[in-house]
Amino acid sequence: MPRFDFTPAAARLNVRIAVTHSGNTAQYTDHVGWISPTLTYPSSRLQQANLLPYILLILRYWPDETMSKKYILGLTGKKLRDAQIWAVILPAYLLFGWNNGVAGALLDLPSWVATFPQIDTVNTTGAQETHNSRLQGSVVAMYTLGAFVGAVSSITFGDRLGRIRTIQLGAAIDVIGTILQTTSFSLGQLIVGRLITGFGFRALSATAPNWQSECSPASHRGAAVLLESLFISAGLALSGWINLGMSFTASSVAWRFPLAMSAFWALIVIVNINMLPESPRWLIKKGRLQEARQVLSALDGCGENNPRIAAEMKEIEETVAISGQGRFVEIFSNGELRLFNRACLACACQMFQQMSGVNAIAFYATTIFKDYLNLGNVPARVLSASVFTFQTLCSPIGVLTVDRFGRRKLMIVAAAGMGTCMAIVAGTASQTGNKSAIGAAVAFIFLFSVFFPTGFLGLTFLYASEISPLSHRVQMTGLSTGSAWLFNFVVAEATPTAFSTIGYQYYIIYACINLFLTLPSVYFFFPETTGRHLEEVDQIFRDSKNALDPVKVAKQFPAKTLADVEMPVEKTSVETKERVGL
Numbered sequence: 001m002p003r004f005d006f007t008p009a010a011a012r013l014n015v016r017i018a019v020t021h022s023g024n025t026a027q028y029t030d031h032v033g034w035i036s037p038t039l040t041y042p043s044s045r046l047q048q049a050n051l052l053p054y055i056l057l058i059l060r061y062w063p064d065e066t067m068s069k070k071y072i073l074g075l076t077g078k079k080l081r082d083a084q085i086w087a088v089i090l091p092a093y094l095l096f097g098w099n100n101g102v103a104g105a106l107l108d109l110p111s112w113v114a115t116f117p118q119i120d121t122v123n124t125t126g127a128q129e130t131h132n133s134r135l136q137g138s139v140v141a142m143y144t145l146g147a148f149v150g151a152v153s154s155i156t157f158g159d160r161l162g163r164i165r166t167i168q169l170g171a172a173i174d175v176i177g178t179i180l181q182t183t184s185f186s187l188g189q190l191i192v193g194r195l196i197t198g199f200g201f202r203a204l205s206a207t208a209p210n211w212q213s214e215c216s217p218a219s220h221r222g223a224a225v226l227l228e229s230l231f232i233s234a235g236l237a238l239s240g241w242i243n244l245g246m247s248f249t250a251s252s253v254a255w256r257f258p259l260a261m262s263a264f265w266a267l268i269v270i271v272n273i274n275m276l277p278e279s280p281r282w283l284i285k286k287g288r289l290q291e292a293r294q295v296l297s298a299l300d301g302c303g304e305n306n307p308r309i310a311a312e313m314k315e316i317e318e319t320v321a322i323s324g325q326g327r328f329v330e331i332f333s334n335g336e337l338r339l340f341n342r343a344c345l346a347c348a349c350q351m352f353q354q355m356s357g358v359n360a361i362a363f364y365a366t367t368i369f370k371d372y373l374n375l376g377n378v379p380a381r382v383l384s385a386s387v388f389t390f391q392t393l394c395s396p397i398g399v400l401t402v403d404r405f406g407r408r409k410l411m412i413v414a415a416a417g418m419g420t421c422m423a424i425v426a427g428t429a430s431q432t433g434n435k436s437a438i439g440a441a442v443a444f445i446f447l448f449s450v451f452f453p454t455g456f457l458g459l460t461f462l463y464a465s466e467i468s469p470l471s472h473r474v475q476m477t478g479l480s481t482g483s484a485w486l487f488n489f490v491v492a493e494a495t496p497t498a499f500s501t502i503g504y505q506y507y508i509i510y511a512c513i514n515l516f517l518t519l520p521s522v523y524f525f526f527p528e529t530t531g532r533h534l535e536e537v538d539q540i541f542r543d544s545k546n547a548l549d550p551v552k553v554a555k556q557f558p559a560k561t562l563a564d565v566e567m568p569v570e571k572t573s574v575e576t577k578e579r580v581g582l
Helices: 007-014 045-061 077-102 110-115 126-159 161-181 187-212 221-246 255-274 278-287 291-302 307-322 326-332 341-353 360-370 377-405 407-429 435-455 459-464 470-501 503-525 534-540 547-557
Strands: 018-020 025-030 579-582
Touching: 025 360, 077 161, 077 187, 077 221, 077 255, 077 291, 110 255, 110 341, 126 161, 126 187, 126 470, 161 187, 161 255, 187 221, 187 255, 187 278, 187 459, 221 255, 221 377, 221 435, 221 459, 255 326, 278 291, 278 470, 291 307, 307 470, 307 534, 326 341, 326 470, 341 360, 341 459, 341 470, 341 503, 360 435, 360 470, 360 503, 377 407, 377 435, 377 459, 407 435, 407 459, 407 503, 459 470, 459 503, 470 503, 503 547, 534 547
Parallel strands: 018 579
Antiparallel strands: 018 025
16 A cells, blocks of 8 residues: 655645545545545655645535525524524614614604604693603513513513524514504504514514624624624614605605514514524523534534534533533522623623713704704604614624624723713703814714614623523523513603603713713623633623632633634645545
């Protein structure tokens, strides 16, 4: 049997291969587990060397029979993870932004006022206007109240159904609520529709970050999940421009069409997620190991027998064994896993997002520009849509920096920036007769839209998911998103009354929250999770003794990787392994 060395030819192609041969036949396996068919090679050493590039080409595109389950368009590896983003996460979070932004711009439309005169604040004054503004705030806030119930409900059924079925169920309920809103001819039906829409959407959005983060590699998980902030901003911007265009229509289609669009995004989610994989961590937790191995194989783009898959399976199984099958009541005690500590952090970061002041802008941007900054109807709508368009353009800042600078730094800088902007808006908005001051107020509302998506839009969902242990991840993220929507409800309910009573001073409240609550809380209590496997984050909390420890432990805790089995696709050095007689 001839002995030969493929190193020179392999080096020219920058690949690593393993060769198993006997007689004049050989199989070639590259470093990510692709195995060629049995090939017959010539006896000439020169011909063998020349043949290697063609063998490697066959090897790269040879179908891997160990990846038996196929997903959308037969994609694997990075392309499959990208498909998760564009096929499901994109429409889901466009829906998020759309639902948050669509109602506020409809409140002063003539056809809306004619259909729902009980919440008319355009043609009323005095005590009647105050009463109607309270009721208006409640109607708008019904969506967030339903979302709170949906987030908390996902705690009980989310882990039973799995990530995909929970997302589908939430999207289906959203469609039902949207139909009720769109066909409303009475205030009661509108309220019920908003409640149901919120319930369905929140079951979807409480689960989607878990599904995405559990399918993403540690090195890119932050950027992948933070794309949600870009999509939310795009949904807000899109709703603003559609509302502007529809405002020139006199009939009820001016508000029925924007509300109906919510169902369009939800239906895309329902259809597309059927073609994508379930969370491998949830499958392992449920004992469905073979399915989990297939999913990991597809997500990594390698064979099921690859050492990397075995290492990932072992790491996740060990975490499940340590944390066990969690119960909701266990969240309220610390224990070895410091569950209560983690639950408080998850809920706090979501609360900080809502209490930053963004929802006072998101829900009532048009009203703020028109009624409280004394701008005209069309300029107010144009500025409202422009704010969210600008926020969309700024969202990539967070996507591109979250895995480089870390979660903590982005949140700290964003809190300082948002607090400063709110303080300046309060001061300038108090000068209603000064055009320069009003212009400055508008400018700092735009600047606020730089800081918010960078540190607090998608990042809070990512962070809450990362610090939650697998055994309690659904319960803990459900609780945290419930916290988000509870405070969202508070803001939506209070804002109309607050503007009508204390005016510009309302912004001072948000300035104080950002500067004197959010910023120091993140600095002292929130550990860094950037670049760590979810299982490593568990270890950081297990090694902590009190609420201040996680930050210190995270700084000292060495990052553990799967380097022994997780090798980059391109290598300049070549290692050729030869096994004889197998």
